[in-house]
Amino acid sequence: MLYKRWISWAMVLSIILAGVFIVHFPVKAEEEAIPYTIKEFKSNISLYEDGSVYFDELVTYQLQEDGAEIIKPIPMAYSSYIEQLEVFHRVYSNPDDKLGDYKDTAHTFNFTQADEEADTYHISIALEGDKLDEGTFVYRYKLQDTVFLYKDTAAFFWQFIMPEQNIEADNVTIEISLPNKASTEECDGYVRGAAYAEKQLLEDGLFRITSERIPDGEFLESVLLMPNSMFPSGRKIVDNLAKDEIAADMTSWEEETAIDRKQDELRYYGSWGIAVLSILLSLGVGLMFYIKTKSPKRKGEIPDSHKKGIPDASISPAEAGMLINGRLSGKELFATVLSLIKYRFLEMSFGNDDGILSIREDIQKERLRSHEEYLLNWLIEGVGDGKVLSLKAFENLLDSYKKTYEHKISTWESLIHGRSGKYAFQVHENISWLKVWAMVCAILSLCAAILACRALGNLPAGIISGVTASALIIYVLFRKKVNEDLRLRQVQWDKYKDDLRTQLSSKSKSLSLTQWEEHLLYAIPFGIAEEMLEWLMQNYSSREFEDGNLTILYHSNHSWILKVLQSYRRHFK
DSSP, X not given: OHHHHHHHHHHHHHHHHHHHHHHHSOOOOGGGXXXXXEEEEEEEEEEOTTSOEEEEEEEXXXXXXXXXXXXXXXXXXGOSEEEEEEEEEEEESSTTOTTSOEEEXXXXXXXXXXXXXXXXEEEEEEXXXXXXXXXXXXXXXXXXXXXXXXXSOEEEEEEEEOGXXXXXXXXXXXXXXXXXXXXXXXXXXXXXXXXXXXXXEETTTEEEEEEEEEOTTOOEEEEEEEOGGGOTTOOOBOOSOOHHHHHHHHHHHHHHHHHHHHHHHHHHHHHHHHHHHHHHHHHHHHHHHHHHHBOOOOOSOOOXXXXXXXXXXXXXXXXXXXXXXXXXXXXXXXXXXXXHHHTTSEEXXXXXXXXXXXXXXXXXXXXXXXXXXHHHXXXXXXXXXXXXEEXXXXXXXXXXXXXXXXXXXHHHHHHHHHHGGGGTOSOOGGGHHHHHHHHHHHHHHHHHHHHHHHTSOOHHHHHHHHHHHHHHHHHHHHOOOBOHHHHHHHHHHHHHHHHHHHHHHHTOOOSOHHHHHHHHHHHHHHTOHHHHHHHHHHHSOTTGGGOTTOSTTSTTHHHHHHHHHHHTGGGOO
16 A cells, blocks of 8 residues: 555654664763763862962762762963862761751872873872762862963963863852952953853952853863952063953953854754654644544444343454454464364364364355455365364464464465454555655654754753654554444453453353353453363363264363463463
8 A cells, every 4th residue: 555655664764864863973982981970169269469379179079880080180281389289078967958067078189190291180089989979079279370470461370170071060150369359340350161151250359150050071261360469479470461362362262152152042942942843743743643533433322242142243253353452363363263163164073193173074165254264275275184184283383373374374364354344443545645644744853853962962852852753653653543333343342251251250150051152262362261161161061061062162172172272372362
């Protein structure tokens, strides 16, 4: 059918697009992975008249694995030397209340030069053996000759989050105190790197920088320009003019950062806009598809199947199994063979060796349904020797089902599907165009999800819209138009199944074994045949099973049926 071809191509396209997404989605290399993020970063910096700088920094790390090594970089390129270096592990009496009591304990560390060319040093803290979800550490140190004294300005440069760290930092607060709390009136402060960092020059001699989040890959550095008079004993003198050049460079950087911020906001809100449109499209198409495939319910009572017995004797046990279970298995094949035995198209007999199945003479094949006739001929001529089929060979067929005779079984199943079309077991052809249109919309939504993830960098939006689009694809592929006749048939057969269970639980011998034979054929695809046979053998005598009107329950036949049900139980589920 045309729509099936469209669906196949749509699925192929979906797989290709999903593969492209998976292959090209950026994944950090294992060797570059940082086993922690920064949950909180506070830096209190004091500038002194001699150009030295004292750092009092508190960093809370969110640890992702036990025994992580924490690295705190110190860019010494701006300074002459470091002194008073201390590291403390801060433990709060109440971890949920950082304003409560705490205890600072000196912690061992290593201080080594990590990059000679860049003159970068590392404070390394080994946490081997420590099982922490998070850890808070305090770094205190003083750097000499850090403030640059140009002819026209004093400048303090510093990198708080370095580009090579590749780390995510949240809740960043930095306060730089001027010497003797001097006025910030003649000062200029700049921030570079972090797109969403905010700066403030406060009246109480503070330059404050805040940022709720610095994503992985961004950095944070600042420049503070001040009058030379604030550093009368400073030693790091540079004999040239620099204020205008530094200010121009930093202003340019801030303008570029502002542009990056707007583009980032555009990507963020644009990706969510695409995601919302994708979700609305998927939900709208799904709703329309549901409405179009849902037939109006017909009023009227459902016939009582208990009083009427089998709801519709024109439906074979295999077709009833298809109606109730939605698929075919060895249960339906076994029930069909027993039906052929019951209605005397096949004869089962037991000798000294294995039992056999044989075609009775002078049978009227015109009374057979197409799937019954096909199965009858195939079993005797294709599996058997043309005259008889051993029960052992038949049991082997049940054990393998589709594995050995896949083509033959598929043909048999297709005959059941073909006949059951009049019972509305299959999708109506009049919705093929709707399936095609719905699949196109679903693919567009999936493409939008990939765009939101890859091009716009919004993973949550991409995941949400992708899941919605995928759900629509699955729904469209498996949704069938079920008419009211089918619904009523399903209700009738479900009620019939429940009535059989009720009769078994009541332990009432209100039915003859001949009547139970008819029910047994349908009990097999319903999955209650084993229970039914055990109940019959407990409640009916051996003499009752010798009734000449019985076929599948006659003599030892019922024992063989029970053995098959028990032996191949796993295939009959």
